[in-house]
Amino acid sequence: MRSFEFPIEAGHIQEFKRAVGDYDASFDPDAVAPPTFTVAADRHDPEYDRRLRSDRPWPPVAPESGSGFHAGMVFEYHRHPKAGEVLTATVADGQEWFKQGRRGGQLRFREIVTTFFDDDGRPCVTARWINVRAANEVRE
Amino acid sequence: MTPEVGDRHRQVVAERLTRTQLVAYAGASGDFHPFHHDEIYATAHGFDQLFAHGMLTMGITGQALVTVFGPDGLHRYGADFLKPVWPGDTLTAELTVSAVHADGSVDVDIATTDQHGTLVLRGAAAGRLAAG
Numbered sequence: 001m002r003s004f005e006f007p008i009e010a011g012h013i014q015e016f017k018r019a020v021g022d023y024d025a026s027f028d029p030d031a032v033a034p035p036t037f038t039v040a041a042d043r044h045d046p047e048y049d050r051r052l053r054s055d056r057p058w059p060p061v062a063p064e065s066g067s068g069f070h071a072g073m074v075f076e077y078h079r080h081p082k083a084g085e086v087l088t089a090t091v092a093d094g095q096e097w098f099k100q101g102r103r104g105g106q107l108r109f110r111e112i113v114t115t116f117f118d119d120d121g122r123p124c125v126t127a128r129w130i131n132v133r134a135a136n137e138v139r140e
Numbered sequence: 141m142t143p144e145v146g147d148r149h150r151q152v153v154a155e156r157l158t159r160t161q162l163v164a165y166a167g168a169s170g171d172f173h174p175f176h177h178d179e180i181y182a183t184a185h186g187f188d189q190l191f192a193h194g195m196l197t198m199g200i201t202g203q204a205l206v207t208v209f210g211p212d213g214l215h216r217y218g219a220d221f222l223k224p225v226w227p228g229d230t231l232t233a234e235l236t237v238s239a240v241h242a243d244g245s246v247d248v249d250i251a252t253t254d255q256h257g258t259l260v261l262r263g264a265a266a267g268r269l270a271a272g
Contacts (some may be wrong), residue, residue, distance in 0.1 A: 003199075012168070015164075015168045016168040016169070016199075018164065018168070019164040019167070019168035019199070020168075020199035020200050020202060020203065021153060021154055021200050023248065027182065032211040032266065034199070034202055034206065034211075035199075035202040035214055035217050036195060036199040036217075038200050039169055039171075039195050039199075040168060040170055042169065042170045042171060050170070050171045050172050050173045051170060052172070059173070059174050059181070059182045070193075070194050070195070070221065071194075071221060072194075072218065072219055072221060073194070073195065073198055073217035073218065073219055074216070074217070074219075075216065075217045075218070076215070076216050077214050077216065077217075077241075077267075079212075080211065080214070087216065101270065118238070121183040128218075130220075
């Protein structure tokens with residue numbers, strides 16, 4: 001498990017709201033984060049590789065390497081974060097399961113669970129990223 | 141008004157999605173995977189063109205949830221990404237009440253379709269409806 005800080009910035013909330021279609025979102029210093037906003041914590045994750053980095057080649061992972069695809073996402077809101085807070089994100093492996101694919105092969109689903117804690121150490125949002133790939137592509 | 145099972149809310153959440161919006165989402169989310177902004181990369185890897193992040197489709201659909209639940213009424217929101225969403229697509233989210241609980245909270249099923257009626261996102265949410 002690893003962790004990093006995620007400052008909830010009002011300008012970032014405005015930018016995110018506009019990006020998901022609320023084109024006229026204004027700057028609100030007390031804004032409540034929209035439902036999927038915590039996915040943008042990735043920009044603060046030192047391990048995140050879907051961005052240009054000085055220490056890694058770009059693009060980071062070619063699809064043929066079998067890294068799989070983002071199949072789904074689940075958010076649980078213990079409460080909704082607001083601008084001005086600094087959350088602490090902890091990232092851990094979640095559940096894993098297998099399912100028969102439509103084309104006959106077996107698919108492997110894996111969860112990555114990120115829990116965002118507030119200043120008082122209480123959980124604020126739990127986010128489950130679900131990745132899928134063909135089971136025969138899995139190379140540990 | 142008291143919600144009932146079967147109540148529906150339909151909302152057009154994206155009209156003719158633009159590449160510009162995909163780039164805006166890449167910047168806002170931090171997800172710069174080239175599938176979502178680099179047409180040459182996407183076609184070289186077997187796609188007809190670049191396509192939207194699954195999380196953009198989920199975020200766009202979230203607008204309908206904010207309409208129904210308000211900015212802080214949601215307790216849970218989950219979605220599966222079923223089909224790629226392409227530039228030019230128009231997306232409509234439909235929320236259907238599947239359960240009403242004694243504490244006043246409701247569960248809804250979520251279906252987001254493109255302009256052809258193809259289901260691109262299927263999900264579920266729970267929460268307390270916004271007043272009014």
